[in-house]
Amino acid sequence: MHIHRFEKLWIGLSLFLIACFIGIVMFGFTVLDLKVPGGDRSGKTVDPKTVMAEGPFSNPGVREAENGEYDVYMLAQKFLFRPSSGQPLVLPKGKRVTFHITSPDVIHGFEVVGTNINAMAIPGQIATFTTIFPKTGTYGVICHEYCGAAHHTMQGQIKVVPASEYDESNLVSTSAN
Amino acid sequence: MTFVDRYPDATRIVKASFIVAFTALGIGGLFGLIQALHRTGTFRGIVSSVQYYDVLTGHGVLLALVFTTFFIVGLYQWGVSRSLEREPENMTFAWSWFWMMTVGTVLTTIAILGGLIPGTEISAAVLYTFYPPLQAHPLFYIGAALLVVGSWLAAADWFWSFRKWRQKNPDATIPLQTYMVLFTMLMWYVCSIGVALEVVVLLIPWSLGLVTNIDPLLPRTLFWYFGHAVVYFWLLPAYFVWYSILPKLSGGRLFSDSLTRIVFILFLLLSTPIGFHHQYADPGITLGYKIWAVISTLLILLPSLMTAFTVISSMEHGARQRGGSGYFAWMGALPWNRPAFVGCALAGIMFAAGGFSGMINASLNIDMLIHNTAWIPGHFHLTVGTASALTFMAITYWILPQLTGRNLKFKKLALAQPYTWFAGMTLMSNALHRAGLAGIPRRVSEPEYRTVTYDPPFGTVSEMQWQVALGGTILFISLIFFLVVVVASWRGGEEGPIDDTLPAPLSGPEHSPKILDNMKLWIGIAIVLVLLAYTLPLADMVMDGLFSPGAPPSPV
Numbered sequence: 079m080h081i082h083r084f085e086k087l088w089i090g091l092s093l094f095l096i097a098c099f100i101g102i103v104m105f106g107f108t109v110l111d112l113k114v115p116g117g118d119r120s121g122k123t124v125d126p127k128t129v130m131a132e133g134p135f136s137n138p139g140v141r142e143a144e145n146g147e148y149d150v151y152m153l154a155q156k157f158l159f160r161p162s163s164g165q166p167l168v169l170p171k172g173k174r175v176t177f178h179i180t181s182p183d184v185i186h187g188f189e190v191v192g193t194n195i196n197a198m199a200i201p202g203q204i205a206t207f208t209t210i211f212p213k214t215g216t217y218g219v220i221c222h223e224y225c226g227a228a229h230h231t232m233q234g235q236i237k238v239v240p241a242s243e244y245d246e247s248n249l250v251s252t253s254a255n
Numbered sequence: 256m257t258f259v260d261r262y263p264d265a266t267r268i269v270k271a272s273f274i275v276a277f278t279a280l281g282i283g284g285l286f287g288l289i290q291a292l293h294r295t296g297t298f299r300g301i302v303s304s305v306q307y308y309d310v311l312t313g314h315g316v317l318l319a320l321v322f323t324t325f326f327i328v329g330l331y332q333w334g335v336s337r338s339l340e341r342e343p344e345n346m347t348f349a350w351s352w353f354w355m356m357t358v359g360t361v362l363t364t365i366a367i368l369g370g371l372i373p374g375t376e377i378s379a380a381v382l383y384t385f386y387p388p389l390q391a392h393p394l395f396y397i398g399a400a401l402l403v404v405g406s407w408l409a410a411a412d413w414f415w416s417f418r419k420w421r422q423k424n425p426d427a428t429i430p431l432q433t434y435m436v437l438f439t440m441l442m443w444y445v446c447s448i449g450v451a452l453e454v455v456v457l458l459i460p461w462s463l464g465l466v467t468n469i470d471p472l473l474p475r476t477l478f479w480y481f482g483h484a485v486v487y488f489w490l491l492p493a494y495f496v497w498y499s500i501l502p503k504l505s506g507g508r509l510f511s512d513s514l515t516r517i518v519f520i521l522f523l524l525l526s527t528p529i530g531f532h533h534q535y536a537d538p539g540i541t542l543g544y545k546i547w548a549v550i551s552t553l554l555i556l557l558p559s560l561m562t563a564f565t566v567i568s569s570m571e572h573g574a575r576q577r578g579g580s581g582y583f584a585w586m587g588a589l590p591w592n593r594p595a596f597v598g599c600a601l602a603g604i605m606f607a608a609g610g611f612s613g614m615i616n617a618s619l620n621i622d623m624l625i626h627n628t629a630w631i632p633g634h635f636h637l638t639v640g641t642a643s644a645l646t647f648m649a650i651t652y653w654i655l656p657q658l659t660g661r662n663l664k665f666k667k668l669a670l671a672q673p674y675t676w677f678a679g680m681t682l683m684s685n686a687l688h689r690a691g692l693a694g695i696p697r698r699v700s701e702p703e704y705r706t707v708t709y710d711p712p713f714g715t716v717s718e719m720q721w722q723v724a725l726g727g728t729i730l731f732i733s734l735i736f737f738l739v740v741v742v743a744s745w746r747g748g749e750e751g752p753i754d755d756t757l758p759a760p761l762s763g764p765e766h767s768p769k770i771l772d773n774m775k776l777w778i779g780i781a782i783v784l785v786l787l788a789y790t791l792p793l794a795d796m797v798m799d800g801l802f803s804p805g806a807p808p809s810p811v
């Protein structure tokens with residue numbers, strides 16, 4: 079089989095380009111710690127029919143974790159986010175916050191507009207990811223997966239305040255589990 | 256003597272398939288216009304913001320699933336008959352796959368349109384991805400299953416013709432067009448088994464109420480097992496045109512026969528194991544599988560970049576045959592006044608742009624910036640919506656005369672059509688991409704939110720809105736041009752000599768190693784790669800029971 083030398087060169091350059099792309103993703107993943115949502119750390123699933131009645135999602139909200147970190151347990155349900163619809167979800171600036179999101183009904187999306195926070199809320203699964211808000215301000219939250227007739231009304235807000243002004247009295251106590 | 260005189264039976268099947276394809280294209284395109292006007296707030300008087308989702312389901316299903324599949328079976332029947340020089344083996348069998356697909360399409364369409372008619376019980380606003388627990392009327396799923404199974408039988412028909420041909424030609428190389436058809440369809444078998452299992456084993460029993468609850472992650476994963484490879488099912492027929500017809504339309508010949516075969520082999524091997532790249536943001540799938548999906552997805556760039564090389568060098572060869580010269584000046588010598596050529600060439604240019612936005616989508620952590628935003632429809636209107644759709648429309652201008660025995664009518668309108676499509680798509684797609692970067696979501700009838708202000712990195716929201724609305728309108732006008740030309744040429748048109756010859760490649764099949772034709776080998780490797788990618792994650796989801804963790808249905 080005869081391959082023209084220009085074509086060989088082109089194939090070589092293509093493979094190089096592909097290697098660069100893979101390199102960029104891996105660099106982001108390891109050095110910059112740009113991860114994507116995954117399942118619950120324990121690999122656990124939940125029962126969508128009972129998730130609102132028992133376990134951490136029966137009392138959604140922000141919880142204090144070890145080392146000054148925080149956990150957010152959130153329900154994405156038709157057609158609101160709990161917390162963050164109605165009252166904004168308030169979080170401290172510059173702290174590591176781990177989200178745990180699930181849905182009791184259909185698949186929803188969780189997008190924080192203008193950031194790289196992006197996850198699917200799938201009934202039965204817990205989407206888990208850690209993030210840091212480097213700036214104070216209000217962020218819009220949108221459901222970006224079609225979930226039914228009022229999908230386009232499903233929204234929320236996150237308010238990021240300086241860590242010193244963060245009001246811990248709104249935290250959900252872990253003993254409520 | 257042209258195709259219709261040599262293969263009158265095949266011609267009937269091809270024409271029937273094209274009729275269904277273009278009907279779907281017309282209705283789906285109208286829905287696209289409604290969406291473009293509605294979601295930008297330009298005009299919201301046609302449907303309500305809830306009915307928007309019925310329309311969007313119709314748009315996705317009629318264009319991405321029906322128009323493509325029917326055009327492809329027509330195009331491939333044409334390619335198999337002319338390159339093997341055979342009529343279909345048995346017309347009863349051929350009509351049975353055609354009608355199976357058509358009845359399936361009608362059932363699914365009834366289920367979708369039912370949602371737009373007040374007072375009917377039937378509806379299916381589940382979008383073309385139909386993620387449960389959103390639940391459609393059972394007709395929707397039954398129709399979809401018939402469409403897929405019908406396409407399997409169509410493929411079986413072509414393998415049947417191939418076997419008969421092989422008995423007469425035991426040592427010959429597989430003719431190139433038939434080779435491309437068979438490899439596309441092998442890939443189609445490997446991938447569509449996923450959606451068939453999803454629909455038949457899980458969704459039909461569930462929509463009929465035989466089981467109450469459904470595990471949303473398992474069907475979603477089976478859908479995307481199919482859902483990435485399906486984009487190559489749309490694209491490879493465009494490649495079929497670019498490799499086997501476009502060089503001739505440019506005035507030259509295909510660059511290399513064996514590289515064409517290698518490209519199709521690479522698609523068969525790599526298309527299916529990469530479906531997880533649609534689930535980067537999903538819980539329930541281990542990061543390791545996502546990383547593996549990044550690597551294999553980026554590898555599949557290789558056959559597309561090779562295609563770019565071959566197609567461009569074949570066009571350059573054609574241009575030089577036509578007297579073109581210089582480094583870039585040869586492009587001016589291409590037949591920019593011939594609709595079939597123009598459509599294919601513009602489709603190729605848009606595909607290059609779509610390829611670049613696809614590299615962003617493939618890049619795991621970068622994808623988080625645009626996952627499920629308007630960027631995504633911006634991307635795939637360049638790929639399936641132009642690279643495939645515009646190529647299909649353009650090549651119709653060349654193939655239709657061979658099916659009718661008459662020349663095309665309204666050649667000027669036909670020439671204007673690809674240019675207007677290109678202009679409309681440039682407006683709509685660039686604006687959708689940028690809207691996505693600003694965080695504007697896809698699949699939403701009213702993207703204005705009380706709690707959200709968008710802060711676009713490039714341009715302003717209102718400027719993007721009018722570009723989408725105007726671009727969508729121009730696209731719809733282009734579609735009308737196309738339909739007018741086709742309807743007028745279907746019966747009318749002058750009789751006369753019809754151009755239907757395809758010259759041999761510069762480097763022909765005599766240089767192709769035999770191993771490239773070894774279908775058993777390549778399908779074997781393809782299956783092994785699929786098993787490696789999918790066995791463990793699927794086992795994980797199935798272990799706790801097919802239908803659990805179970806969520807109750809949510810009819811829409």
Ligand code: HEM
Pocket residue numbers: 284285287288290291294311312314315318319322323382383384632636639640641644696697698699700726727728730731734
């Ligand atoms: C007249 C030309 C067209 C116009 C004006 C148009 C317009 C649109 C718009 C505005 C959307 C985004 C809707 C949303 O996310 O809310 C969309 C989605 C879509 N379009 Fe088109 N489109 C056209 C042609 C096509 C073609 C030719 C194809 C494929 C062959 C196609 C396939 C799709 C698909 C698969 C979706 C996604 C549906 C979903 O998210 O469920 N479109 N179209």
Ligand SMILES: [Cu+2]
Pocket residue numbers: 186187221222223224225226229230232
């Ligand atoms: Cu939603």
Ligand SMILES: [Cu+2]
Pocket residue numbers: 482483486532533
């Ligand atoms: Cu894909």
